[in-house]
Amino acid sequence: MIIAEKKPIEEIIQEVEAYDRILVLGCNECVTVCEAGGKKEVEVLASVLRMNFMAQDREKTIDEQTLERQCDHEYLEEIRDVIDQYDAVISLACGVGVQFAAEKYMTTPVLPGVNTVCLGANEDRGLWTERCQACGACVLARTGGICPVSRCAKRVLNGPCGGATNGKCEISKDTDCAWQLIIDRLKALGKMEDYEKVAPVKDWSTDRAGGPRTVTREDVKI
């Protein structure tokens, strides 16, 4: 899922300072699971903003709503009837949701309430770690299911590099060497012969290098 983290409250306060009627808009998907922008976080943020402005004797309307998703027309349409009641929207969705809402409601400022961090997994309670960089050409079949693109600092496709020590990456002693993990997994799978195969040059045009990406599926279009 998409991992995000809450923006510092001071930053959000500064962003909304100028607006009197604000809608705090949550998203029920990824940001709910990573506890950054779901219904609960919407309630907390709205409450904190209300108290902040109330204590300064500034009367503001701060309402709350959480949509099923903010990356779908269908759900974003749900606020069409109320959007004119607000001077600004703080979206607690990932960057996708913020932009999609902004595109849809051209005359209302949509401000981000979270920082979108990565595509990751919920490794432990309160710990989310990156697993994918959406490079657009998956190599996991060859690398024992461990991604060298997202988990190797150098994105080395035939690793490890010379910087790995005791299975850790040279960037930090807390970061596993992706290639150590790959080798361990290939050994466990009995597929070490895969490690011997030299990976061809990767086509990075499917990554960000090729500009913004789109997926078109004629078979599902109506």
Added chain:
Amino acid sequence: MRLKIPTNFRIIRVPCSGKVDIIHILRAFEKGADGVYVVGCMEGDCHFNEGNFRARKRVEQAAKVLDKIGIGGDRVKMYNLSSGEGPLFAQYSTEMVNLVKKMGPSPVRLARQRMAKKADAA
């Protein structure tokens, strides 16, 4: 036991202190409370294993955010005691009430009063 406790606080019963969420604490402040204290079981004695640890974390979260918006993180506290310690509950309550009295009314409460006055005058 007929212990003396301050009368200016309201007890909200929860099945376990782990039920208390940051939003409950914040709502109390939003409604004009000058202070909030959460009383959980002794650490290590939670019937649900970690309810009181969860509560402590949430109290800390609330304190942090209240500090940031100038209401004062010291207005929220977590206490631990066992259910048989009535006198300690009385002592903590007095302690908390005195602490809040020393800090004075919460800026939110004062603002609410000013708002109410303005509404009355209008």
